Each structure stands twice: as C-alpha cells, then as structure tokens.
Amino acid sequence: RKEVEQDPGPFNVPEGATVAFNCTYSNSASQSFFWYRQDCRKEPKLLMSVYSSGNEDGRFTAQLNRASQYISLLIRDSKLSDSATYLCVVIYINDYKLSFGAGTTVTVRA
Amino acid sequence: DTAVSQTPKYLVTQMGNDKSIKCEQNLGHDTMYWYKQDSKKFLKIMFSYNNKELIINETVPNRFSPKSPDKAHLNLHINSLELGDSAVYFCASSPRQKRTDTQYFGPGTRLTVL
Numbered sequence: 001r002k003e004v005e006q007d008p009g010p011f012n013v014p015e016g017a018t019v020a021f022n023c024t025y026s027n028s029a030s031q032s033f034f035w036y037r038q039d040c041r042k043e044p045k046l047l048m049s050v051y052s053s054g055n056e057d058g059r060f061t062a063q064l065n066r067a068s069q070y071i072s073l074l075i076r077d078s079k080l081s082d083s084a085t086y087l088c089v090v091i092y093i094n095d096y097k098l099s100f101g102a103g104t105t106v107t108v109r110a
Numbered sequence: 111d112t113a114v115s116q117t118p119k120y121l122v123t124q125m126g127n128d129k130s131i132k133c134e135q136n137l138g139h140d141t142m143y144w145y146k147q148d149s150k151k152f153l154k155i156m157f158s159y160n161n162k163e164l165i166i167n168e169t170v171p172n173r174f175s176p177k178s179p180d181k182a183h184l185n186l187h188i189n190s191l192e193l194g195d196s197a198v199y200f201c202a203s204s205p206r207q208k209r210t211d212t213q214y215f216g217p218g219t220r221l222t223v224l
Contacts, residue, residue, distance in 0.1 A: 032210055043200055043215035044153065087153070097166055098213065100153040 003027060004090050006101035013078050013108055020074040021104045023088030032091040033064055033071050037084045038103065044087055047073075078108045113137050114216035116201050122222045123191055130187045131219045133201030141165075142184040143202040143213065144176060153200070159184055160207040196223045 006023045013019045025033075033050035048055065050062040050071050061074040075082055088101035114135045123129055135142060143166075144156040158166035159178040173189040184201060198218045204211040 041218075043217050045215065046212045049210070085151070097155050097158070097168075102151050 002101075003099045004088055004101040006086075006088050006104045008102060008104060010105040010107050013106070015078055015080060015108055015110055017078050017108075018074065018076050019078055019106055020072060021086070021106075022070045022072045023090075023101050023104075024068075024070045025088075025090045025099075026069070027090070027092055028066075028069060029093045030069075030090045031093045033062075034089040034091075034098075035060075035062060035071075035073050036087040036089055036100075038087055039084050044100075047086065075106070078106075080108050080110060082106060083108045114201060114203055114214050116199075116216040116219050118219060119217060120220050120222075122224065124224055125191055125193060127191050128187070128189045129191060129221075130185055131199055131201075131221075133184045133186070133216055135182055135201075135203040135214070135216075137203060137205075137214060138182075139203040139205050139214075140181060141204045141207045141211075142178065142181070143204075144184065144186050145200040145202060145215075147198045147200060147218070149197070157184075157186075158207075165207060191221075191223045193223050196221055 035047040036044040037047045038044040048057045054063040059076045063072045085103035085105045087103045090099045117132050141160045143158045147153045156170045157176045162178045175187045178184045200218045201216040202213040204213045
C-alpha cells in the first residue's frame with residue numbers, strides 16, 4: 001500500500017462550483033500535512049498547511065481527520081485558474097522527508 | 111529574481127552517458143533537496159543536504175551522486191544513464207531542516223534518455 005494515496009481524478013467542474021477531494025495516509029505517526037499545487041509542466045508550490053483544527057485560506061479549506069487518516073481539500077467558487085494538480089504531502093514524526101501523493105487533477109471549465 | 115534555479119531545463123542524452131544537473135538557491139536556506147518525478151507523477155525524494163552535509167539518502171542507484179560545494183548549491187551527477195532515468199528532476203530548498211518548513215522548488219530539469 002502506498003504511503004500517501006489520492007484519487008487522481010480528473011475532477012472536471014464548471015466555474016463557480018465547489019470541488020472537494022481527499023488524501024489518505026498509511027502511517028499513523030504522520031505529523032505534518034500540506035497541500036501543494038502543481039501546474040502543468042511546472043514546479044510544485046505550497047498551497048497551504050493543514051492544521052489539526054482545519055483551516056481556511058480564502059476559497060480553500062483544508063481538514064484533517066486523524067482517526068480515519070485522511071486530509072481533505074475543498075475549493076469553493078472555482079476559478080479557471082484553479083485548474084491544476086493538487087499534491088497531498090505528509091511528513092512523519094522524526095522524519096524530514098516529504099511524502100507526496102501522486103496528485104488529484106482538477107479542471108475548471110468556463 | 112529566481113529563488114531556486116536549475117540548469118539545464120531540458121536534457122536529452124544517450125544511454126550510457128554521464129550528465130550533471132545544477133541547482134542554486136538565493137534564499138539563504140540551509141537545506142536543499144533533489145526529487146525525481148516520474149511519468150506517473152510521483153514525486154520521490156532522492157537526497158537532502160543540510161549545510162553541505164548529506165542528511166537524507168534514499169534508495170537511489172549509486173550512479174547518482176549529489177555534491178554540495180556550499181549551502182547555496184546542490185548539484186546532481188548521473189553516471190551511465192539508463193532509459194529509466196528519464197523523468198523530471200526537481201531541486202528544492204527550505205529554510206531549515208524542519209518538518210514544518212515550506213519547500214521551494216526549482217523549475218525542474220526534464221531529462222530524456224534515448
């Protein structure tokens with residue numbers, strides 16, 4: 001089983017829609033969680049960290065469910081510019097390595 | 111100003127050749143990384159250096175040898191290139207060797223081995 005698993009999608013949504021997807025992780029000792037965004041043929045960039053209590057950044061909401069070992073990302077009022085691959089990242093306790101999921105592709109259409 | 115830069119951006123070469131990829135960061139960060147992103151889009155860490163010292167060395171063939179002449183540079187040399195080495199290689203840096211630090215990625219080097 002992969003350490004970090006994501007639904008690859010693609011999620012095709014119209015502008016203005018809400019889209020949400022999850023990422024599951026296998027190691028319960030995981031401590032830090034992030035969402036990175038990667039545009040086609042570009043480098044990954046940090047979108048947001050995921051805090052235990054959940055957090056929001058504008059139209060983006062991230063949640064952490066430790067009991068079920070998943071994190072989620074919700075995008076409200078989707079824009080065309082939100083089209084990208086969203087990478088889930090998990091870091092384990094006492095470890096400095098980022099473990100990446102393979103990404104969830106979101107395509108927002110006009 | 112480019113924060114993390116890599117050269118070359120594209121590299122096409124024959125099997126068996128030796129090639130190098132260079133990475134430089136002007137952010138003053140202590141820690142640098144090399145990642146490989148294969149055709150399935152998985153990003154996997156290969157190496158990490160903290161202040162020129164190797165701290166992460168994943169299960170990577172010893173044909174891959176990183177070198178950090180100073181903390182702003184982390185180069186990757188690959189000997190005897192194989193078809194399976196074709197991938198995008200990303201360099202990244204972070205302020206410290208800390209789990210919560212954001213990693214800043216370079217633009218990637220797309221390596222194609224023929």
